[in-house]
Amino acid sequence: MASRDFPIVGDSLVLGYRFQRYWDDAMARAFFFGELGAGLFLVGALYGSVICMIFGVGITAILKTYFHLSHMGVPARSWRAITRPDRSWISRGAISIVLFTGAALLHILLNGFGLAETLGGGGLVSGIAWLAKVGAMLLALFVMVYHGFAIADSTSISFWNTGLMPVSSLAYSALGGLVLSLNLDPAAAAKGSGYLPPAHNASLLMVVVAAIIVLAMLQGANRGAPGARKSQRLLTREGPYVRWFYGLVLGVGFVVPFLLLALLPASFFVNFLTAVAVLAGYYAFRVLVFKVGLYDPIISFAPES
Amino acid sequence: MARMGMVFDIRRCIGCNACVVACKQENSLPDGVFFTRTLSEEYGVYPNSGRVYIPTLCNHCEDAPCEKVCPSGATYTRADGIVMVDNDKCIGCNSCAVACPYDQRTVLSQELFDKGLFGEGEITPFEQQGYTRFTPGTVTKCDFCSERVDSGLDPACVVTCPTDARIFGDLDDPESKPSKLIREKGGRPPMPEKNTKPKVYYVT
Numbered sequence: 292m293a294s295r296d297f298p299i300v301g302d303s304l305v306l307g308y309r310f311q312r313y314w315d316d317a318m319a320r321a322f323f324f325g326e327l328g329a330g331l332f333l334v335g336a337l338y339g340s341v342i343c344m345i346f347g348v349g350i351t352a353i354l355k356t357y358f359h360l361s362h363m364g365v366p367a368r369s370w371r372a373i374t375r376p377d378r379s380w381i382s383r384g385a386i387s388i389v390l391f392t393g394a395a396l397l398h399i400l401l402n403g404f405g406l407a408e409t410l411g412g413g414g415l416v417s418g419i420a421w422l423a424k425v426g427a428m429l430l431a432l433f434v435m436v437y438h439g440f441a442i443a444d445s446t447s448i449s450f451w452n453t454g455l456m457p458v459s460s461l462a463y464s465a466l467g468g469l470v471l472s473l474n475l476d477p478a479a480a481a482k483g484s485g486y487l488p489p490a491h492n493a494s495l496l497m498v499v500v501a502a503i504i505v506l507a508m509l510q511g512a513n514r515g516a517p518g519a520r521k522s523q524r525l526l527t528r529e530g531p532y533v534r535w536f537y538g539l540v541l542g543v544g545f546v547v548p549f550l551l552l553a554l555l556p557a558s559f560f561v562n563f564l565t566a567v568a569v570l571a572g573y574y575a576f577r578v579l580v581f582k583v584g585l586y587d588p589i590i591s592f593a594p595e596s
Numbered sequence: 597m598a599r600m601g602m603v604f605d606i607r608r609c610i611g612c613n614a615c616v617v618a619c620k621q622e623n624s625l626p627d628g629v630f631f632t633r634t635l636s637e638e639y640g641v642y643p644n645s646g647r648v649y650i651p652t653l654c655n656h657c658e659d660a661p662c663e664k665v666c667p668s669g670a671t672y673t674r675a676d677g678i679v680m681v682d683n684d685k686c687i688g689c690n691s692c693a694v695a696c697p698y699d700q701r702t703v704l705s706q707e708l709f710d711k712g713l714f715g716e717g718e719i720t721p722f723e724q725q726g727y728t729r730f731t732p733g734t735v736t737k738c739d740f741c742s743e744r745v746d747s748g749l750d751p752a753c754v755v756t757c758p759t760d761a762r763i764f765g766d767l768d769d770p771e772s773k774p775s776k777l778i779r780e781k782g783g784r785p786p787m788p789e790k791n792t793k794p795k796v797y798y799v800t
Contacts, residue, residue, distance in 0.1 A: 306637040306650060309699050313690035364688015364703065364733025371668035371687050381691050382667035446661060446790055447697035586699045589635070589652050589786050590798060 297588045299521065308521055311448055311584040317362040319577045322438045325355035325388070326460050327573070329434035330468030331475075332395055336428050337487055340479035341403035343472045348395040351388065351434060380441035387437060391430035397423040435464040448584040449515060450522035455508045462504050463573050466497040470548070470569045473562040481557070494565065495552040502545040505576065518587045525583040532579055540579065544572010599658075599677040600740060601767040601795030602754070603774040603783055604651045608761035611636060611649035615753035615762060619653075622741055622752035624726020626708035627715065631700075631738035632753050651762065653753070654679065654700045654738040655786060655794030662692035662701065662737075670734075677767075677795055678740050686734035693735055697790045706732040740764070767795060 300307030328351030335343025360366040372385040397419075401407040407420040439457030446452050469490050472480045480490035487493060512523035526536040547568040555561045611634055619625070619632045632653040640646055656679045663671040663679060670685035671692055681692075693701035709732055712719045719727070730736060741751035749755070754764045765772035770779075774797070777783060783797030 304633055304635050306635045311694055311699075313693035313701075313703060318690075362689070364690070364705075364735070365686065365731065368668070368685075368687045371670075371685060372689065373667075375667050375669055378664050379667040379691070381665065381689055385667065441691075444665065445695050447695055447699075584694075586697060587787060589698050590650060590784075 296517070299585065306588050306590070308518060308585045308588060311581070311586060314581050314584075315362065316578060316581075317358050319574075319581050321355050321358035321362060322442075322460075323574050323577045324350050324358060325384075326435055326438050326464035327467040327471070327570070328352070328355060329391065329431040330464030330466070331471050332391075332468070333428060333431040333435065334465070334468035334472045334490070335476070335479075336398070336424070336431070338472060338476070338479045338482070338484055338490065340472060340476040341399060342476050343468075343479070344395065344399050344403055346471070346475055347431070347468065348392060348399070352392040355388065380437060380444050384434070384437045384441060387430055387433050391427065391434050394423050394427035394430055398427040432461075436461045442580070447586055448522075449518035449587065450512050451580070451584055452519075453508060453511055453515070455504060455511060459501070459504045459508060459576075462497060462501040463576065466494065466501050466569055467573055469494040469497055470562070470566040473557075474559075474566050477557075477559075477562065491552060491557050494569075495549065498545055498549045498552065498569070502541070502549075505540065505545075516587070518585045522583040522585050525585075526579060532582055535575055536579055539575035540572050542572075543568050544575065548572075597675050597768075598766040599768040599795065600745060600764070601656065601677070601774055601797070602653070602740070602751075603763040603777045603797045603799055605761045605763065605777070605781075606648055606650060606798055606800045608759040609634065609649040609651055610759055610761075611647075612758065614756045614758060615651060618752040618756035619738070622744075624723065624729065626704070626723075626727070626730075627711065627713050629702050629704070629708065629736075631702075631736075650798070651753075652698065652700065652786075653796065654696075654740075655698055655792070655796040656740065658793035658795065659791065661695040661697065661790075661792055665691040665695040667691060674742070676745070678742055678745065679737075680739050680742065681734070681736055683729075683731040683734050683736075686731065688733040688735060690735060697787050697792065698794075701735050701737045703735050704730050704732055708732075 297307040328347045332344050332347025335347055360369060363369055372382055375382040376386055401420040402424055407416050410416045436457045439460030442451045443453055443456035472490050483489040509523050512519040525532055548565045551561050551565045613634050615632055623631060635650045635652060636647055638647045656677060660679050668685050668687050670682045673679050690703060709727055711717055712723055744751060750764045754762045763774045763777055765774045767775055769775060777799050778797050781799035783799045785794040785797055
């Protein structure tokens with residue numbers, strides 16, 4: 292017996308690497324919208340933009356849920372997904388989405404629309420309003436990263452099994468939220484807040500951060516397990532996904548928004564183009580990560596005689 | 597309590613796929629669904645070359661990643677170590693299929709049951725009696741023919757194998773055939789680096 296390199300074999304009955312085909316484009320969309328909505332909500336909460344918070348919670352609660360249910364084989368039983376938070380990231384995620392939606396709506400009502408003040412702003416009301424605000428922001432942060440944990444939890448697919456996966460989720464969702472806030476509430480985004488720079492500058496920074504994280508993931512995969520190296524090669528060197536990765540994820544997703552934000556003055560047109568470019572690259576990243584996921588050969592030793 | 601497991605003697609397997617057919621019959625599996633597969637691997641360079649067959653099925657891992665990630669508790673391990681799927685609890689999220697390093701899970705789409713074994717929409721009496729055990733949309737896998745095991749029988753693939761390449765038994769019993777083979781021939785679990793503690797071993 293000796294270790295050796297194996298080919299990618301698809302569904303054929305020979306030994307080799309196999310593509311995962313269980314988490315499809317619907318799941319990629321569910322993850323994309325879940326992260327994006329939570330990121331937009333958090334940005335809205337930090338910048339004090341009610342419209343961003345409303346769109347954020349709407350994207351996560353409606354689009355994320357819709358695509359997740361459309362992926363499921365038996366959607367009518369989806370309530371069962373909340374029964375194992377002790378061990379399953381899908382379960383933790385389902386619970387966090389429900390709690391996030393509730394807390395976010397309460398925060399928007401009490402603080403965004405000023406219902407807390409209308410109700411008199413007494414000790415109990417202001418306490419609930421504070422709890423809703425902090426709870427919604429913490430839950431949004433959790434929703435932003437849990438998708439990455441759910442993917443990285445899978446040791447079966449070496450490329451996914453990296454601590455950088457949740458970090459990439461966090462960076463991409465924050466970036467997506469920032470560039471959407473530039474379009475949904477340019478005034479609040481331009482103003483910034485006491486401890487945050489204007490969204491334009493923050494977006495420029497996050498483009499660089501997200502790009503570094505994606506490149507670090509590739510570098511880590513290149514030095515990682517054989518399956519991770521194969522997946523990395525599928526993104527960067529061989530096969531049909533290379534042009535999409537370089538073109539959409541790196542080119543449109545990072546280079547174009549960086550140039551737009553760094554070189555051109557802020558305007559409706561620039562903000563719109565930036566958001567489209569970032570979201571196209573972000574979505575392509577989510578889809579491609581699922582597409583290039585590979586199972587290792589079932590035995591890592593091969594007979595010699 | 598027993599810890600049921602299986603040993604594949606790779607040098608005995610001739611790639612006849614009788615085990616695959618027996619499994620499909622025993623479990624009334626729809627078209628394209630396999631609980632066990634026989635992979636092949638060619639080695640060497642002509643004229644010093646050959647081919648070896650590698651049977652595969654669910655490894656009924658002691659630390660089963662499919663069970664860990666299941667959000668609904670549909671995947672569970674019996675007292676005798678057989679990893680099962682409860683059709684009535686499975687929500688079809690496919691997390692288990694993604695988490696299985698051995699790619700041994702199958703998603704049962706509605707289409708499989710609609711088109712039938714002959715692909716023309718006609719469901720034969722054999723399929724009608726067999727398909728009642730499945731729920732479309734859920735995920736399924738090998739259960740070591742648990743009904744047969746409960747009755748004191750070996751799994752269908754084991755009794756069908758003409759070369760005794762599949763050996764089934766209690767791995768906790770040091771005198772059982774699989775335990776002896778693992779000990780004497782140095783049985784290797786598939787992908788030990790995944791730390792799933794499979795109860796299926798390969799000997800050569």
